[in-house]
Amino acid sequence: MKEYTGSWFSRRKWILVGVGLPILVAGWWAFRPEKFWINQVVNEPAPFASSTDPQPLYTGRLEGKVHQTSGRATIYQTSDGEQYLRLTDFTTSNGPDVHVLLARSDDENLGQEIVKSQLDSVELGSLKGNQGDQNYDLPASVDLQKYNAAIIYCERFHAIFGVARLERF
Amino acid sequence: MSDSTRYSGWRGLSGSEDKSGCVAELRQSCEEVLFRGIALALDLAGVSFIDRDGIALLHAQQDRDVVLRNASSFIDDLRR
Numbered sequence: 001m002k003e004y005t006g007s008w009f010s011r012r013k014w015i016l017v018g019v020g021l022p023i024l025v026a027g028w029w030a031f032r033p034e035k036f037w038i039n040q041v042v043n044e045p046a047p048f049a050s051s052t053d054p055q056p057l058y059t060g061r062l063e064g065k066v067h068q069t070s071g072r073a074t075i076y077q078t079s080d081g082e083q084y085l086r087l088t089d090f091t092t093s094n095g096p097d098v099h100v101l102l103a104r105s106d107d108e109n110l111g112q113e114i115v116k117s118q119l120d121s122v123e124l125g126s127l128k129g130n131q132g133d134q135n136y137d138l139p140a141s142v143d144l145q146k147y148n149a150a151i152i153y154c155e156r157f158h159a160i161f162g163v164a165r166l167e168r169f
Numbered sequence: 170m171s172d173s174t175r176y177s178g179w180r181g182l183s184g185s186e187d188k189s190g191c192v193a194e195l196r197q198s199c200e201e202v203l204f205r206g207i208a209l210a211l212d213l214a215g216v217s218f219i220d221r222d223g224i225a226l227l228h229a230q231q232d233r234d235v236v237l238r239n240a241s242s243f244i245d246d247l248r249r
Binding site for chain 1: 220247
């Protein structure tokens, strides 16, 4: 009788491990809970030596949505036509699969915290850090008249961390 | 002697984010202090935005040995 009970517990234990462990790993991968208390700080210098080159084209103050977000997003253009987005005095929450995008400021999704329909956007890359100054190259073909908002966006949960509506400098 | 002027209550120096014309006000304040021969330091903590007029003013003040303190990264980028 004791042997049977022990065997039953042993089988149940391995079933729990077999089912529970993948669920735990999947949950960790999806939510990355450690990122809520680990900050990733970057401090990229502006990729120019003086304020005469490049010139600021558009700028806007970041405002938080799902998470408190602050700082400034500015688009600069170099004398040879290259453009990039620079985030300064930037801080937001850390999170999984967070990206920097350009979107249309009149997109109704930007009024919400969670994107529920197709977001018309231009991908600039994964967020380099949730705190500090950082630069992102813009594609040469991007239409800044159309894509006039910078957003910090969690792809995994379709959550908007922060938005900066860009105005001409 | 020194005189530190704090503009932390202002969100920006002129431009679209602040219509108060604070560049002109700051220029006037600087002139009054510098005219009296007093060393001047501007504390820019809390100033999050600056436009071309504001940049020109800060450049002019730096040329007159005015010390700028606690500028945001955005302002630091533009006043180099």
